[in-house]
Amino acid sequence: MANMVRRHTTSARLWRAGLYTLLIVAALVYLLPLVVMLLTSLKPLDDIRAGGLLSLPSTISFEAWSKAWSSACTGMRCDGMSGYFLNSIAIVVPAVAISSFVGALNGYVLTKWRFRGANLCFALLLFGCFVPFQVVLMPMARTLGWLGLASSTSGLVLVHVVYGIAFTTLFFRNYYVSIPDEMIAAAKLDGAGFWRIFWRILLPVSGPIITVTVIWQFTQIWNDFLFGVSFAGFDSQPVTVALNNMVNTSTGVKEYNVDMAAAMIAALPTLVVYVLAGKYFVRGLTAGSVKG
Amino acid sequence: MPSNVSAPATGERRHRRSLAGHIERVLPRLVVAPSLGVALFFVYGYMLWTFLLSLTNSRMLPQYDFVGFAQYARLFANERWHVAATNLVVFGGLFIVSCLVIGLLLAVFLDQRIRQEGALRTVYLYPMALSLIVTGVVWRWLLNPGLGIQAMVRGWGFEDFTFNWLVDSDMAIYTLVIAAVWQASGFVMALFLAGLRSIDDSLFQAAALDGASLPRIYTRIVLPSLRPVVFSAVMILAHIAIKSFDLVMALTGGGPGYATDLPATFMYAHTFTRGQIGLGSASAIMMLCGVLAILVPYLYSELRGQRHG
């Protein structure tokens, strides 16, 4: 669309030049914090002490990165962020998988097998999106204690699934609404049942929305700090807790270059996901979830 | 379970089919039931518990000496709570409007057959991938007059340039808006872009043939059809605004003074670091009431709209 104004007049050229300038300036503004992080992580500590956040490093060194990865102290363990990655992955993978699957099923039922009260049911689920996590911290601690899941990876997975379902359901429901009901009706006439329709008809066309949901959930859970710090055990703390311990020392010497390197390392997985899958993200949104 | 739907033997066909039909009728509800149960317990049950706590005199840990609505009276007598509540209105309003405007503009501009669109899109989108624990520190540096943008621009020779919102009690709340918009506007851009792409091209062509100008096409045809996107975006932005916690902690710590306190940080401070669980719970309940005030009208219009269409 919008290809109707491609007349080669000076004003059109000016308009496009302005457009590009605007977009590029905006891009620079968006990039600024990342650039500061990157520059700082590559500077020796003396450069930072001397001031000048945006100054170029006098010498580029990757020392801070290797320290953040393998030897910075995150408590008494001084082996950097590396060990915490597995912990985070052990939480994120099952939590994303389960919450996305449950969300897909819910979306499927709430759009294609509507029963009386389905709308109310959706509304009730949706409210879960809005509950501030600080509010549920205490009752959740009590519940995990009852379930015997306190300070464990499974407990954390449970927490993330519970508060992820609201969003995944929202995404899938909005996507499935746009899939014509006639397809389902036809399948039913052919004798296909509940599960077969889900597996054979809906899931195969759900690629885009699965991408959106997985990216969203992955980002949310990977970046979570509050639940991670409250409900993890000493041996299952996620990356964000390690990062916090590194960055937020209260009465110790701060090494900003290591802090920033650690922050970049902690953010790498989500950054990579956005860069690689960003295209599908917009496509997934285009494919239907914008409908409401 | 899929065996339920496979073709049965001839003799029992009728019977099996009705049984299968029965299961089929109940199955959808069974599938949603666990999620609903989880929500009832982990969302509504917890709210109820929080409400009970707000009626008690709980301090460091929950206890059950009921004091009626005394905590609410204390909450409303608390000046800091008023600051926090006002801040949420200012912050939330500006944040949502700015994200919508910037997101829409970026989306419309990106939709003009831009070269390297993918790269630009990723650049606008990436802040969403980062945790504010990380970016809050960087924003604090950038917005600090002595270290960041002000110092940089002055370094270029503009000695009178001033950008000191972070250290100004009256303006600090706007720095929260800047950082939050930076983080979320790319996501809104993606939503709008997706909306623009799903508009039928023939609409454009028809309008163009009628001689409508480009701005006119956008205001008359494109924007109205983006209404559902606006709803989705507002929903997601509102939830971000209400949950904003990391942002405040990392960027301003609630300061100067408590000028940038938000209800979420107020609630956390009183419940966890100040041993006033009763008061903290009362503030949590007030927050949830605020959420309901936004969510119920939205859901009403949304779900009612569907019934008609």
Place this chain on the structure above:
Amino acid sequence: MKTIHALAAGALLAAAVGQANAAEIEVLHWWTSGGEAKAANLLKEKLEAKGHTWKDFAVAGGAGDSAMTVLKSRAISGNPPAVAQIKGPLIKEWGDMGFLGNIDKAAEADGWDDFLPEEIAAADKVDGHYAAVPVNIHRINWIWANPEVLEDSGVDHVPQTWDEFFDAADKIREAGYIPLAHGGQPWQDATVFEVVMMGIGGGDFYRKAFVDLDPEALTSDTMIKALKTFKKLRGTMDDNIAGRDWNIATSMVINGKAAMQIMGDWAKGEFTAAGMTPGEDYECVAPPMTESMFSYNTDSLAMFDVDDEGKQQAQLDLASIVLSKDFQVQFNQAKGSIPVRLDVSLDDFDACAKASREAFDVAMDEDALVPSLAHGMAVSDSQQGAVFDVITNFFNDPDMKAETASERLVSAVRAAE
């Protein structure tokens, strides 16, 4: 083959020791920065030498705020760690709720009462029994000064009275430096205020105002004077203090942008990291009128009530390691604080630590040893928060009068009860 045998024998031996009284104990703490962590690692090694296992649970942030959140969530889930870093009056609160154990056995065996300062030992007891072990003593009332900046401004010594201070500040400002480096965070504001207030009011007044929270003291003329002096200090700082971390303020003193900073003795770590020597490259002096006073901040490890006998033994072992002489020396040298044991020699410590110990002794004699409110040693956390709110708001609001602030202190403290 031989080595395998040796290994197997060693393993057997370890297993035997383990069966006797060894256990795994989880320790929640916020010692995460390089120096602190190294110091605390000593503790871990010594504990493990006794056959126990240290399970490390570190949570940094907000001077222990985050760690306390985690501790509460763990306690509510019925799964508290065996040992947790808790400070001041909070130890009693946890004890009163029945969460803490009893380590009198270790205290008696090592004779803690003989070498611990009485006031500090009292904070670690619940109903007369030791439930926690103190680790160190930080002094809050310090001015860290850059002598070159002072000299360049024509100020020949660190001011001893507030009048002198403001005169000196004018000179320093004229010479183009920032007189006082500061970070505008509530706890830093409160730190500076309590130092000003204790100098103006003295030890007894400080205790009345900031330990008993006596309304009369809070609205007294002395308090108003302290508040006014505090507000006047705002003019000796730069414009960009809001949200600044304390160590950034310290680095302003280090690199000669600012002349002085009021901060506890952990600031030493920053100077040391910059390769500076106390007494030569930088000075540590008591702030005006607090020379013979000592505002303390002590870290303690509280022992939670555990059933397992092995764990109880591990707690006792940990407690006696913490108070062993060599650990006290090594840990406190790394942390910038002074040993909590009065019978430990400070020969190997730097000049500032020695001065800190001298001030401590004098303050004990003169009844001028006071707990720091800004660092959670004096009042409950709800009252501390209420005081922070008023102080920081007063400091940041150019229009608020000292009289208004002192009235607000009274009402805020009452509301937080």
